[in-house]
Amino acid sequence: xxxxxxxxxxxxxxxxxxxxxxxxxxxxxxxxxxxxxxxxxxxxxxxxxxxxxxxxxxxxxxxxxxxxxxxxxxxxxxxxxxxxxxxxxxxxx
Numbered sequence: 866x867x868x869x870x871x872x873x874x875x876x877x878x879x880x881x882x883x884x885x886x887x888x889x890x891x892x893x894x895x896x897x898x899x900x901x902x903x904x905x906x907x908x909x910x911x912x913x914x915x916x917x918x919x920x921x922x923x924x925x926x927x928x929x930x931x932x933x934x935x936x937x938x939x940x941x942x943x944x945x946x947x948x949x950x951x952x953x954x955x956x957x958x
């Protein structure tokens with residue numbers, strides 16, 4: 866559970882066809898709150914190791930309660946696009 870004012874890490878890894886971690890040319894994230902408001906649009910993810918990327922988002926103290934969604938978009942060195950969709954809940958203390 867995440868709470869207003871807390872920071873949420875969004876994390877992803879990219880593997881090539883040989884199941885080896887591989888860097889991408891682009892890794893971005895979109896974050897959407899339960900009211901369908903885009904909170905982050907194409908936020909640049911930070912490379913933390915080969916093929917590993919993360920983004921830290923601090924939820925506003927007035928952030929909407931409920932299920933938030935995110936979409937990670939990665940583009941590999943061949944131009945292929947990979948999309949991963951996930952979510953997290955924001956609750957009140």
